[in-house]
Amino acid sequence: MPTDTGVGLVQARQLHFDTPLELECDATLPAYDLSFETYGSLNAEASNAILICHALSGDHHAAGRHRPEDRKPGWWDNCIGPGRPIDTDRYFVVCSNNLGGCSGSTGPASTNPATGRPWGPDFPMVTVGDWVRSQARLADALGIERWHAVIGGSLGGMQALDWTIRFPRRVQRAAVIAAAPKLSAQNIAFNEIARHAIRSDPKFHDGRYLEQGDVPGVGLRLARMLGHITYLSDDGMRARFGRDRRADQARFNFDVEFEIESYLRYQGESFVNRFDANTYLLMTKALDYFDPAQDTGDDLAAALAPASARFLVVAFSSDWRFSPKRSREIVRALLARKKRVSFLEIESDYGHDAFLMPIPLYHRALAGFLETPA
Amino acid sequence: MTLRADLELMSRWIEPNAALLDLGCGDGVLLDTLTRDRGVVGFGVEIDPELVADCIERGLNVIHQDLDDGLADFGDAAFDYVVMTQALQAVPHPHRLLRDMVRVGREAIITFPNFGHWRTRWALAIGGRMPITETLPHPWYSTPNVRLCTVRDFEELCAIEHVSILERVMVDQRHRSNAMMQRLPNLLGEIAVYRVAAQ
Numbered sequence: 001m002p003t004d005t006g007v008g009l010v011q012a013r014q015l016h017f018d019t020p021l022e023l024e025c026d027a028t029l030p031a032y033d034l035s036f037e038t039y040g041s042l043n044a045e046a047s048n049a050i051l052i053c054h055a056l057s058g059d060h061h062a063a064g065r066h067r068p069e070d071r072k073p074g075w076w077d078n079c080i081g082p083g084r085p086i087d088t089d090r091y092f093v094v095c096s097n098n099l100g101g102c103s104g105s106t107g108p109a110s111t112n113p114a115t116g117r118p119w120g121p122d123f124p125m126v127t128v129g130d131w132v133r134s135q136a137r138l139a140d141a142l143g144i145e146r147w148h149a150v151i152g153g154s155l156g157g158m159q160a161l162d163w164t165i166r167f168p169r170r171v172q173r174a175a176v177i178a179a180a181p182k183l184s185a186q187n188i189a190f191n192e193i194a195r196h197a198i199r200s201d202p203k204f205h206d207g208r209y210l211e212q213g214d215v216p217g218v219g220l221r222l223a224r225m226l227g228h229i230t231y232l233s234d235d236g237m238r239a240r241f242g243r244d245r246r247a248d249q250a251r252f253n254f255d256v257e258f259e260i261e262s263y264l265r266y267q268g269e270s271f272v273n274r275f276d277a278n279t280y281l282l283m284t285k286a287l288d289y290f291d292p293a294q295d296t297g298d299d300l301a302a303a304l305a306p307a308s309a310r311f312l313v314v315a316f317s318s319d320w321r322f323s324p325k326r327s328r329e330i331v332r333a334l335l336a337r338k339k340r341v342s343f344l345e346i347e348s349d350y351g352h353d354a355f356l357m358p359i360p361l362y363h364r365a366l367a368g369f370l371e372t373p374a
Numbered sequence: 375m376t377l378r379a380d381l382e383l384m385s386r387w388i389e390p391n392a393a394l395l396d397l398g399c400g401d402g403v404l405l406d407t408l409t410r411d412r413g414v415v416g417f418g419v420e421i422d423p424e425l426v427a428d429c430i431e432r433g434l435n436v437i438h439q440d441l442d443d444g445l446a447d448f449g450d451a452a453f454d455y456v457v458m459t460q461a462l463q464a465v466p467h468p469h470r471l472l473r474d475m476v477r478v479g480r481e482a483i484i485t486f487p488n489f490g491h492w493r494t495r496w497a498l499a500i501g502g503r504m505p506i507t508e509t510l511p512h513p514w515y516s517t518p519n520v521r522l523c524t525v526r527d528f529e530e531l532c533a534i535e536h537v538s539i540l541e542r543v544m545v546d547q548r549h550r551s552n553a554m555m556q557r558l559p560n561l562l563g564e565i566a567v568y569r570v571a572a573q
Contacts, residue, residue: 310435312430325514328447331447332447334418335437335448335449335452336449337392337448338452340435341427341435341437342426342430342434342435342436342437343437343438343439344423344426344427344430344436344438345423345437345438346423347423352565361423361424361427364431365426365427365430365431366426367431368427368430368431368432368433372430372431372432372433373433
């Protein structure tokens with residue numbers, strides 16, 4: 001297959017799990033569905049499987065197209081496919097929608113079997129650890145005892161890190177990209193504003209908007225616009241939008257005038273059409289709660305002690321959401337325990353979003369990491 | 375692939391299965407060779423991102439960082455050997471790095487161009503200009519070698535920093551050695567190769 005076609009047409013799959021899942025918040029999900037996609041084929045020894053963990057607003061559709069007319073392929077299509085860094089000619093790639101999501105896995109928009117109505121705000125808080133345990137069950141169901149690699153950017157990187165601690169023997173390699181060992185106060189502050197925007201929207205109805213046939217669009221739009229500012233860098237925004245206007249003259253009103261306004265409004269609008277507000281609340285809380293060192297007296301190195309994977313930690317120079325300094329915290333902790341780790345900081349203007357970009361050096365390093373012995 | 379002669383020399387000093395940190399590891403050729411031939415457990419530190427990616431493609435552990443930032447991320451005596459070839463003269467604070475190297479490694483192996491070699495002395499004394507030689511090919515205004523020293527300078531620094539010199543080998547540009555170089559190291563040796571440790 002020529003390399004420029006990617007994985008081609010793909011179909012999402014769904015698995016039902018009826019073994020109850022005890023969550024970190026002490027609630028129990030009696031049963032749940034996970035939506036996922038796979039690309040490439042699992043070899044006879046089941047030794048070539050790679051798990052991709054998605055970030056805040058991602059889903060299981062990481063590569064290819066569902067229909068030929070789809071305008072855009074999956075969110076990491078530039079990295080996954082024949083001849084691409086995550087090479088589907090060699091690897092069996094799995095990506096699942098996180099529990100609590102809104103793309104087919106059980107989440108707040110699903111029906112609560114106890115009431116027959118949407119879960120809404122009653123859906124329990126899920127954590128990174130809960131996701132990882134649910135992904136482990138998916139691995140069991142697919143016959144994958146050990147991942148060739150677990151890979152994730154941002155919140156996905158946190159899942160990859162959690163995998164290496166929670167299931168050390170099931171992970172041969174972990175690529176932790178544009179991530180942080182835990183959120184800073186500033187990170188949590190941004191999340192809180194996003195949540196506040198959603199929850200104070202009159203159409204939020206205390207989270208029961210689906211039952212009311214409503215959508216808290218204003219709040220969700222604001223949350224997304226805010227998020228996008230933190231995904232880009234100042235230099236990147238300047239280069240891409242500058243102070244460009246849609247018309248030559250100032251109009252002296254509040255319509256869209258600058259290109260950056262148009263971009264943010266577009267991003268906000270398209271998000272409202274595809275994402276569930278309650279899921280957004282849950283995902284941001286999962287980010288806030290993530291802290292593998294909380295049980296080891298704030299000692300990340302001690303928390304990482306069980307890990308046996310080979311690590312690749314990648315950061316991007318202009319990422320201020322999870323800056324290279326945050327990645328270095330992970331590297332330092334791994335080095336303190338003499339774990340096998342490589343660290344690479346990529347020069348880029350794309351800010352946090354850089355982890356989704358086809359930057360040649362980044363892709364070369366990732367491919368090299370995956371194909372060398374664990 | 376044949377190993378560069380200075381790397382060949384150092385690899386003789388390194389015991390099998392040792393833990394080794396290579397500062398300024400480049401594309402990882404030394405680490406790769408020692409890993410395969412000697413079972414060394416190695417880490418590299420490299421500032422050039424393209425070379426870092428080369429190391430990753432070789433399956434090595436490599437940390438992308440500037441040596442100016444020091445070795446704070448590496449624990450005391452975390453390695454049997456810390457190796458640094460031809461980089462001491464290019465860092466802004468060689469004395470701090472030397473201190474760090476003997477803290478992190480049981481032994482440190484360091485190579486640098488000897489500014490006391492007769493050819494550089496001649497260029498300065500007779501020519502009256504900053505020497506440009508095979509070992510030091512850059513003009514003064516663009517040289518990365520901002521902390522040039524002689525064999526005597528380096529040994530004085532070791533004394534000040536309480537660093538023991540375990541072994542010294544002087545070689546020429548092609549990493550050949552002879553008895554005269556060892557007898558008059560500061561005059562006849564072009565490249566100094568040292569094995570040192572904290573006292």
